[in-house]
Every structure is written in C-alpha cells, then in structure tokens.
Amino acid sequence: MRLKSFYAKSVAEAMRMVRVSLGGDAIIVATREEDGGVRLTAAIEEDDNPRMPSARGGRMRTSQPAEDAVDVAQEVTDALHRHGTPAAIAEKMVNAIVGLDTDDPVKALGAALDSVFTFHPLGEGRFERPLMLVGPPGVGKTLAVAKLAARAVFGNRSIGIITTDTVRAGGVEQLAAFTRLMKLRLVTVEDPAALADAIDVNQGVEQIVIDSAGRNPFNAEDMAELRCLLAANPVEPVLVLPAGIDAVEATEMSTLFRAMGVRRILVTRLDLTRRFGSMLAAVYESQLDFSDMSNTPRVANGLAPLNSELLARLMMPDQERGPRTSRQTGTHS
Ligand SMILES: Nc1nc2c(ncn2[C@@H]2O[C@H](COP(=O)(O)OP(=O)(O)OP(=O)(O)O)[C@@H](O)[C@H]2O)c(=O)[nH]1
Ligand SMILES: [Mg+2]
Numbered sequence: 587m588r589l590k591s592f593y594a595k596s597v598a599e600a601m602r603m604v605r606v607s608l609g610g611d612a613i614i615v616a617t618r619e620e621d622g623g624v625r626l627t628a629a630i631e632e633d634d635n636p637r638m639p640s641a642r643g644g645r646m647r648t649s650q651p652a653e654d655a656v657d658v659a660q661e662v663t664d665a666l667h668r669h670g671t672p673a674a675i676a677e678k679m680v681n682a683i684v685g686l687d688t689d690d691p692v693k694a695l696g697a698a699l700d701s702v703f704t705f706h707p708l709g710e711g712r713f714e715r716p717l718m719l720v721g722p723p724g725v726g727k728t729l730a731v732a733k734l735a736a737r738a739v740f741g742n743r744s745i746g747i748i749t750t751d752t753v754r755a756g757g758v759e760q761l762a763a764f765t766r767l768m769k770l771r772l773v774t775v776e777d778p779a780a781l782a783d784a785i786d787v788n789q790g791v792e793q794i795v796i797d798s799a800g801r802n803p804f805n806a807e808d809m810a811e812l813r814c815l816l817a818a819n820p821v822e823p824v825l826v827l828p829a830g831i832d833a834v835e836a837t838e839m840s841t842l843f844r845a846m847g848v849r850r851i852l853v854t855r856l857d858l859t860r861r862f863g864s865m866l867a868a869v870y871e872s873q874l875d876f877s878d879m880s881n882t883p884r885v886a887n888g889l890a891p892l893n894s895e896l897l898a899r900l901m902m903p904d905q906e907r908g909p910r911t912s913r914q915t916g917t918h919s
Pocket of ligand 1: 726801
C-alpha cells in the first residue's frame with residue numbers, strides 16, 4: 587500500500603489531485619484542515635511487481651497504442667535522466683505514470699511529479715501565519731521578500747515587512763531600498779521578543795513577511811539562534827534554497843532546516859539552472875512541500891506559485907509547443 591498526502595484549498599480540489607495522481611482506486615484514509623485548506627491522505631494498493639519502463643524499450647500498461655505509451659514513458663525517463671534525478675526517485679516517478687492515458691510528455695511528467703511531490707504555494711490572500719524566509723547566506727531570501735512585497739502591492743493586499751537581519755553589514759539597507767521604493771514601512775528587530783512586538787504592530791494586515799539573516803545549517807550556534815527566534819514566535823519558517831547546488835549538500839541543508847520546523851521550500855535561481863535533479867532529490871529526501879519559485883533577479887516579477895504542470899514545463903522546455911508529433915530519432919533534419 588502506498589500513502590500520499592495532498593494539500594489544496596478545497597476538498598474537491600484535493601480529491602481531483604488524488605484522482606490525477608493515484609487514479610480512481612485510491613482510498614482516502616485521513617482528512618484534516620491545514621493552513622486554511624485541507625490535506626487529504628490517500629492510499630492505493632500497489633502491484634507486488636510493479637513494472638518499471640526502462641529508458642530504452644520499456645512497455646507500459648495502457649489503454650493507448652503501445653508505441654505512444656512507450657514514447658511518453660521514455661521521454662519522461664530521459665528528461666529525468668537529463669536533469670540528473672537520482673535513479674530511485676526517477677524510478678518511483680515513472681512507475682507512477684504507468685497506465686496514464688496521455689500522449690503528452692509534459693502532462694505525463696507533471697503527473698509523475700504530482701505523485702511524488704506536494705505543491706503548496708504561499709498564496710496571494712491572507713497568510714495564516716507570518717512567513718519567515720530562512721536559509722543559508724546568499725540564497726535569495728531578501729530578494730524573495732521584496733518580490734512578495736511587490737506582489738502584494740500590485741495585488742492591492744496589505745503587507746507588513748519585518749527584518750531580523752541586523753547582523754550583516756547592509757542587511758537592513760538592502761531591504762530598506764526596496765521598501766522605500768514601494769512606500770512600505772520596514773520594521774527592524776534585534777531579538778525574539780522584539781519580533782513578537784513587530785508582529786503585533788502589523789496586526790490586521792493580510793500578509794506579514796519576515797526577512798532573516800543567512801544561517802549556516804552546519805553551524806550549531808547559527809541554528810540554535812534560529813530555533814530560539816522560531817520558538818518565541820508564531821511564524822512559519824519557509825526555506826529558501828537555490829536550484830542547481832549539489833544534491834547531497836542540498837539534501838543535508840533541507841533536512842537540517844526541516845528539523846527547525848520548515849515544511850515548505852521556495853526555490854530560487856531557476857533561470858540559472860539547467861538541471862533540476864538535485865533540487866528534486868533535496869525536496870524528496872527532506873519531505874518538504876514546494877511553494878513558490880523565483881527565476882529572475884528582477885523584483886517586479888519572477889515569483890510564481892510552483893505546481894506540477896509549471897515544473898514539468900520548465901523541465902521539458904523543448905515540449906513547450908505541445909506534445910511531439912513524430913518520434914525523435916536523434917538525427918537532425
Ligand atoms: N538570477 C537570479 N538571481 C537571484 C535570484 N534570487 C536571488 N538572486 C540573486 O542572488 C543574490 C543574493 O540574493 P539575496 O536576496 O541578497 O540573498 P539572501 O539570501 O538575502 O542573502 P543574505 O542576506 O546575505 O543571507 C542577489 O544578487 C540576487 O539578485 C533568482 O531567482 N535568479
Ligand atoms: Mg538577505
């Protein structure tokens with residue numbers, strides 16, 4: 587039996603995700619309210635000997651002509667391989683699309699991503715809790731705070747911006763330059779108690795976003811400080827991490843931040859990354875949910891809610907114009 591949980595704003599949407607990902611035979615085993623939405627856990631009985639389509643010449647059980655089905659599985663397998671996805675994760679994902687009724691490789695990859703990962707964007711409405719962007723130094727936390735601020739302002743949402751990054755020279759000034767431009771007030775706090783007051787000051791606004799100092803996850807003192815800050819305040823820490831770093835490093839970092847209470851990851855620098863396998867490995871191993879993604883250094887745009895279709899499109903840019911119409915042979919015409 588395989589269990590997988592799905593988060594959505596409504597039960598109907600979560601049920602749709604269950605059907606797409608696990609098929610009509612899935613059984614709902616748990617339902618709970620979470621962050622203004624609902625999380626369903628569904629179970630499906632698995633074949634004792636699931637057949638993994640191999641990269642070359644594997645066969646799929648499908649209602650479609652076998653040749654099309656093989657092509658789709660093969661293209662998904664090839665894409666995962668090109669991205670450097672660890673074999674065990676790729677195998678799990680390809681197994682999940684056995685029997686899927688589509689000849690569109692992007693759609694198939696989207697379904698495969700959905701079967702293994704949970705997508706839980708930050709959302710554009712009222713936040714349940716203030717969000718604190720946390721992560722190692724230089725990963726794009728402050729830029730992501732500025733992007734969230736811009737998104738709120740453009741969407742006519744009230745937003746309160748707080749920074750706890752008073753240690754690094756220029757930490758506050760970098761964000762102050764953005765908030766001045768957007769005519770937002772920036773509240774600077776030096777200690778956990780002051781953070782609680784800054785959150786109180788912002789009560790009534792729809793979104794509160796907190797920038798934080800870069801923390802080295804392998805440094806016990808850095809992480810103890812972060813733990814202290816989080817323990818004293820009802821905030822949700824969201825991990826910010828760039829795509830494209832080494833898979834083992836990224837996995838260790840994500841796992842250490844998860845131990846601090848992080849459940850969602852905001853991935854940056856997708857514009858600078860061609861291979862997403864290490865990001866997939868880190869998110870899979872540390873059991874985080876994908877939230878949003880950043881793919882430009884510009885503040886005004888480039889922060890998008892991440893979902894399986896978007897991630898699949900980013901992973902298969904050559905398929906952007908739609909499914910392949912004839913089988914590619916590797917020769918150029
Ligand atoms: N191309 C590109 N650059 C990015 C992206 N996100 C962040 N950056 C750049 O990465 C650099 C670091 O970004 P910051 O937002 O300052 O990173 P930080 O995590 O706040 O850094 P510290 O506060 O020093 O820990 C800046 O030059 C950003 O413009 C992205 O998605 N794409
Ligand atoms: Mg910063």
